[in-house]
Amino acid sequence: MILVWLILIPFIGGLFCWRAERWGDKVPRWIALATMLLVLITTLVLWWQGDYQLPKTGSPEAVRWAIEWHVPWIPRFGIDIHLAMDGLSLILIALTGLLGALAVICSWKEISNRVGFFHLNLLFILGGVVGVFLSIDLFLFFCFWEMMLVPMYFLIALWGHSGSAGKTRIRTATKFFIYTQASGLLMLVAILALVFAHHASSGVYTFSYLELLGTPMSETFAYWLMLGFFIAFAVKLPVVPLHGWLPDAHAQAPTAGSVDLAGILLKTAAYGMLRFCLPLFPEASQAFAPVAMALGVIGIFYGALLAAGQQDVKRLIAYTSISHMGFVLIGIYAGTSIALQGVIVLMVAHAFSAAGLFILSGQLYERVHTRDLRLMGGLWGRIDKLPVFTLCFVAASLGMPGTANFIGEFLVLFGTFPVAPIVTVLASVSMVLAVLYSLLIMQRVHFGPPQGEVHFSGLDWREYSMMLSLVALVLFFGFYPQLLVDTTLAVTNEVHQLFTSGAVGAAIQSLAEAR
Amino acid sequence: MLTKTDMMALTPVILVCATAITVMLGIAWRRQHAVTVLVSAVGLNIALLSLFLFGELGTVRTPMLVFDGVTILGMGMVLVSSLACATFSHAYLDGYPGAREEFYLLLLCAAAGGMVLTAADHLATLFFGLELLSMPLYGMLAYTFRDRNSLEAGIKYLVLSATATAFLLFGMALLYAQTGHLDIPGLVEGMSGGVGPWALAGVGLVLVGLCFKLSIIPFHLWTPDVYQGGPGPAVTFLATASKVAAFIVLLRIVEAIPAFHGAQAQTLLAGLALLTMLAGNVLALLQANIKRLLGYSSIAHFGYLLVAIVVADKLAVETGGIYLITYLVTTLGAFGVVTLLSSPYGGDDASALHHYRGLFWRRPYLAAVLTVAMLSLAGIPFTAGFIGKFYIIALGVEAQRWWLVAGIVLGSAIGLYYYLRVTITLYLMEPGMQRRDAPNDWGLRAGGLVVLLLAVLMILMGVYPAPVVHWMSLLSLA
Numbered sequence: 001m002i003l004v005w006l007i008l009i010p011f012i013g014g015l016f017c018w019r020a021e022r023w024g025d026k027v028p029r030w031i032a033l034a035t036m037l038l039v040l041i042t043t044l045v046l047w048w049q050g051d052y053q054l055p056k057t058g059s060p061e062a063v064r065w066a067i068e069w070h071v072p073w074i075p076r077f078g079i080d081i082h083l084a085m086d087g088l089s090l091i092l093i094a095l096t097g098l099l100g101a102l103a104v105i106c107s108w109k110e111i112s113n114r115v116g117f118f119h120l121n122l123l124f125i126l127g128g129v130v131g132v133f134l135s136i137d138l139f140l141f142f143c144f145w146e147m148m149l150v151p152m153y154f155l156i157a158l159w160g161h162s163g164s165a166g167k168t169r170i171r172t173a174t175k176f177f178i179y180t181q182a183s184g185l186l187m188l189v190a191i192l193a194l195v196f197a198h199h200a201s202s203g204v205y206t207f208s209y210l211e212l213l214g215t216p217m218s219e220t221f222a223y224w225l226m227l228g229f230f231i232a233f234a235v236k237l238p239v240v241p242l243h244g245w246l247p248d249a250h251a252q253a254p255t256a257g258s259v260d261l262a263g264i265l266l267k268t269a270a271y272g273m274l275r276f277c278l279p280l281f282p283e284a285s286q287a288f289a290p291v292a293m294a295l296g297v298i299g300i301f302y303g304a305l306l307a308a309g310q311q312d313v314k315r316l317i318a319y320t321s322i323s324h325m326g327f328v329l330i331g332i333y334a335g336t337s338i339a340l341q342g343v344i345v346l347m348v349a350h351a352f353s354a355a356g357l358f359i360l361s362g363q364l365y366e367r368v369h370t371r372d373l374r375l376m377g378g379l380w381g382r383i384d385k386l387p388v389f390t391l392c393f394v395a396a397s398l399g400m401p402g403t404a405n406f407i408g409e410f411l412v413l414f415g416t417f418p419v420a421p422i423v424t425v426l427a428s429v430s431m432v433l434a435v436l437y438s439l440l441i442m443q444r445v446h447f448g449p450p451q452g453e454v455h456f457s458g459l460d461w462r463e464y465s466m467m468l469s470l471v472a473l474v475l476f477f478g479f480y481p482q483l484l485v486d487t488t489l490a491v492t493n494e495v496h497q498l499f500t501s502g503a504v505g506a507a508i509q510s511l512a513e514a515r
Numbered sequence: 516m517l518t519k520t521d522m523m524a525l526t527p528v529i530l531v532c533a534t535a536i537t538v539m540l541g542i543a544w545r546r547q548h549a550v551t552v553l554v555s556a557v558g559l560n561i562a563l564l565s566l567f568l569f570g571e572l573g574t575v576r577t578p579m580l581v582f583d584g585v586t587i588l589g590m591g592m593v594l595v596s597s598l599a600c601a602t603f604s605h606a607y608l609d610g611y612p613g614a615r616e617e618f619y620l621l622l623l624c625a626a627a628g629g630m631v632l633t634a635a636d637h638l639a640t641l642f643f644g645l646e647l648l649s650m651p652l653y654g655m656l657a658y659t660f661r662d663r664n665s666l667e668a669g670i671k672y673l674v675l676s677a678t679a680t681a682f683l684l685f686g687m688a689l690l691y692a693q694t695g696h697l698d699i700p701g702l703v704e705g706m707s708g709g710v711g712p713w714a715l716a717g718v719g720l721v722l723v724g725l726c727f728k729l730s731i732i733p734f735h736l737w738t739p740d741v742y743q744g745g746p747g748p749a750v751t752f753l754a755t756a757s758k759v760a761a762f763i764v765l766l767r768i769v770e771a772i773p774a775f776h777g778a779q780a781q782t783l784l785a786g787l788a789l790l791t792m793l794a795g796n797v798l799a800l801l802q803a804n805i806k807r808l809l810g811y812s813s814i815a816h817f818g819y820l821l822v823a824i825v826v827a828d829k830l831a832v833e834t835g836g837i838y839l840i841t842y843l844v845t846t847l848g849a850f851g852v853v854t855l856l857s858s859p860y861g862g863d864d865a866s867a868l869h870h871y872r873g874l875f876w877r878r879p880y881l882a883a884v885l886t887v888a889m890l891s892l893a894g895i896p897f898t899a900g901f902i903g904k905f906y907i908i909a910l911g912v913e914a915q916r917w918w919l920v921a922g923i924v925l926g927s928a929i930g931l932y933y934y935l936r937v938t939i940t941l942y943l944m945e946p947g948m949q950r951r952d953a954p955n956d957w958g959l960r961a962g963g964l965v966v967l968l969l970a971v972l973m974i975l976m977g978v979y980p981a982p983v984v985h986w987m988s989l990l991s992l993a
Contacts (some may be wrong), residue, residue: 076984077909139905143896150895157939174935182928188905189920192912 010127021116040097190228236269250318255362282502299326304433342411349404378450384458404477534558589633610859655749668744679727686720742810747854792818841903
């Protein structure tokens with residue numbers, strides 16, 4: 001039941017925020033903050049109490065999930081409200097709670113009109129994301145996956161920044177929505193085809209994740225279905241040819257929207273690949289892995305190169321996200337235990353560093369009222385501690401040892417090497433580009449010739465504590481990533497085993513064909 | 516000869532006709548708007564109740580009508596939408612300077628026609644039902660005839676509808692010439708030895724006639740103008756009851772008559788479906804008038820629904836039922852809001868998109884209803900529309916009609932653009948321009964309550980669809 005509450009708390013909190021607007025602007029903010037902290041604390045308590053290093057035994061049902069909740073929903077098609085939590089979902093929900101709270105805090109001053117409705121949307125997004133991380137019924141998963149787009153759309157369209165000419169925020173929001181919804185429908189088709197394939201072999205309609213694992217299918221059919229899932233996740237991750245929505249959405253979303261988008265929404269895609277795409281179609285994924293890794297490498301280079309050429313701070317950070325998600329994609333499709341652990345660490349680390357950079361650029365915008373790099377420069381020493389924090393997060397983002405990002409990227413590369421050495425080499429080379437764009441941020445914003453003499457107001461305690469806690473987290477997980485690895489060990493091992501079994505299966509099939 | 520069971524099955528139709536006569540006599544005696552609405556509503560409610568009572572009878576076949584699960588469902592939907600239209604028109608016609616009471620008379624006659632149509636088992640009843648449904652609609656569409664657009668809508672619908680009827684009649688004649696039967700079981704029997712060229716032509720012409728009513732592309736040209744020009748409640752009826760009834764009769768004859776099951780006929784139907792869902796969505800993209808936009812959107816939705824006709828198996832009937840219900844609830848909600856904003860009658864309806872700018876900040880609940888309706892039309896999860904879309908895609912996947920599935924996905928993606936456009940308009944900052952607004956106490960009036968109820972239903976069917984799904988899974992054609 002606690003899982004249901006994890007989903008419901010943000011939704012209920014959101015409704016309260018909306019109605020509480022009549023008592024002033026402050027009330028919705030405090031309610032929203034309290035709601036997100038409640039989610040965070042509940043998750044941390046669950047983390048503290050639960051055992052997430054479950055041993056894998058012969059009967060997976062018995063010990064598969066740490067907490068589970070299950071009621072029938074639409075019996076006609078065997079659709080259940082089936083929520084379950086394991087180490088992976090636990091970490092991501094904790095992340096959601098934390099970044100949700102940060103999103104509320106960072107919009108404390110930025111959002112001043114229709115505060116209640118803003119927080120309604122913000123909390124609905126987070127509720128939807130928690131739902132995505134907890135559902136293991138494919139129908140329910142899809143519902144949450146699509147549902148969270150609606151409040152995100154409102155967030156960008158109503159509180160976003162107007163971009164350059166011809167790029168209004170509504171246009172951007174619509175683009176974001178159509179990209180993700182259309183690709184989501186492909187996933188729905190794939191889900192349904194999978195369910196009917198399962199029905200054809202077993203005579204039972206079910207959308208349950210565990211029961212659909214290992215559905216017998218022909219090779220080509222599985223490949224098509226895998227593509228359906230992959231495209232849906234690839235749009236959201238984003239993988240390079242499908243990334244068109246991301247820079248615009250980031251540039252025009254309010255700070256809270258960017259934080260959620262980079263910190264959590266992109267992670268739902270990686271989660272979907274780890275949880276659904278690989279385990280459901282191990283053989284097809286194995287066959288697809290070279291393509292996916294190639295796309296990952298392209299993404300790393302493309303993101304880094306374009307980031308270096310941007311004039312808009314938030315667009316720049318958005319492109320670095322594309323680059324980092326390239327690593328995640330490579331790690332996932334390498335499929336070794338170490339690479340998968342690296343993926344999880346990198347996901348968490350990127351959430352912190354990207355959220356930090358977006359919050360900083362929001363604070364910068366509140367002071368200098370522009371996001372254009374050409375109009376900044378020489379800000380070091382003119383905005384109190386802000387440049388120092390920027391340096392910290394830029395260092396984290398380029399993967400400096402001591403930060404969690406380093407651990408993540410290192411583990412991904414280390415784990416990928418035995419499987420795909422060339423990919424590893426190429427990806428390592430791209431680290432140079434990461435240094436390039438990271439230094440460009442520092443150089444063009446904070447060093448270089450100053451554009452004016454004005455001294456801007458320093459960070460207040462709200463901004464200061466927000467940044468400080470993020471830096472602390474980045475360093476903490478940089479020195480003690482074992483906490484994340486231990487919690488998700490069972491999951492990464494399981495995915496790894498399925499994926500290797502897929503390789504074996506594919507090999508047997510190709511042998512059989514060769515004969 | 517009619518038996519007692521037949522009479523019981525016929526009761527809902529008889530009750531609606533009796534209400535129509537009562538209303539007519541009442542008007543002749545004394546004009547009273549409120550009383551007329553009350554009598555119509557009570558009559559429709561009793562008919563609805565009797566439908567539930569006699570729904571237990573099982574399949575009943577009278578010489579010209581058949582009462583099976585689908586009929587009960589169709590009649591129920593026609594009655595519900597007539598009820599909603601009656602309450603909307605009460606608010607809408609409140610300020611109308613001319614005679615107001617006759618509108619309900621027309622509405623009741625059209626409802627009776629729709630009910631007959633859903634039960635039609637004989638080409639004569641099919642024709643009778645269709646005409647009884649259409650004739651009053653001409654009057655309803657042109658009801659506010661001092662407004663040029665309304666008159667234009669009525670006349671346009673009259674002329675084109677008459678043409679379609681001519682096709683339909685010619686088709687029926689050809690079918691009769693080939694088989695010597697007019698009842699559907701007889702037709703099926705007559706074609707058992709093979710479908711002759713005349714029967715095929717006849718079937719095709721009947722299809723054209725019905726496709727016109729459903730505004731399947733390329734027979735859709737009347738739709739946008741009529742939707743835009745007609746008064747709100749009349750268009751609501753046209754978009755819901757009329758289309759639902761015509762769809763059910765189409766489903767019935769396509770399932771029954773073997774001429775539709777050949778490969779060529781299937782390809783033709785699939786082509787129509789694909790064309791309708793794609794072109795309907797594309798044409799809606801640039802509309803600046805919400806009623807026109809909803810018109811094109813309804814074209815697209817019937818494109819999706821045609822998938823059920825193409826596949827035509829057990830699951831197809833279930834899918835058709837589910838989709839019709841979700842479409843009905845959603846469309847009633849959307850048109851309900853438009854009608855409430857245009858009432859009381861004051862010339863043109865509030866149908867330009869800019870009338871809706873910032874509605875959320877003036878009338879949050881009314882805007883919320885329209886938002887939910889738009890999301891439901893777009894098929895976003897946790898609204899009724901998603902369940903419908905889920906079923907349609909499931910049907911396409913099950914039958915492995917990948918082209919149609921691709922069409923649905925593409926159509927939905929295109930459709931999002933204009934649904935979102937309408938939705939976001941509701942939340943944008945208010946401009947200083949003159950605007951239309953609902954009366955302050957809209958939420959307490961019958962129309963307002965109905966709209967709120969519909970919104971709750973949309974959410975409820977999205978969140979907890981199990982009862983509806985269960986009901987529909989029991990559905991079958993006789």
